Amino acid sequence: MQLTFTKLDAKGRISIPAHVRNSVGIRNGDRVAFVTKDSKEITILPSISDSTATLTAIMSDHHKGMTRIINILNSHRISVISMESFTLERNEKFECNFVVDLEGYSDIDALKKEIKDGSIEDIEITSS
Numbered sequence: 001m002q003l004t005f006t007k008l009d010a011k012g013r014i015s016i017p018a019h020v021r022n023s024v025g026i027r028n029g030d031r032v033a034f035v036t037k038d039s040k041e042i043t044i045l046p047s048i049s050d051s052t053a054t055l056t057a058i059m060s061d062h063h064k065g066m067t068r069i070i071n072i073l074n075s076h077r078i079s080v081i082s083m084e085s086f087t088l089e090r091n092e093k094f095e096c097n098f099v100v101d102l103e104g105y106s107d108i109d110a111l112k113k114e115i116k117d118g119s120i121e122d123i124e125i126t127s128s
Helices: 018-024 062-075 108-115
Strands: 032-037 041-046 052-059 079-089 093-101 120-127
Touching: 032 079, 041 079, 052 062, 062 079, 062 093, 062 108, 062 120, 108 120
Parallel strands: none
Antiparallel strands: 032 041, 052 093, 052 120, 079 093
């Protein structure tokens, strides 16, 4: 891990230093995604396509729910770009967030229906 600092300009833009762009393969004109978290943390994901979406699931069984979602996404050849999970209520309710690439997949309602089961209370998929 390398820590690099840059400044935000008056228009809200940041410059990504050349050594950082080179290390993650970002080139002029590439799309990137900014993932924000409640802890005031921003993650920048390189080379995100127009088919990127966020999938948020609320579940009661963390292991079973995560395994189910990942297996279903894999069965549809949906790539997981990033994922995180955290506890909403200790040992009772969890939230899992995925950034996925839906390229070639269009039936979001069918995907939500397939994912949702007894351990997954709610599922939301939002396209970028």
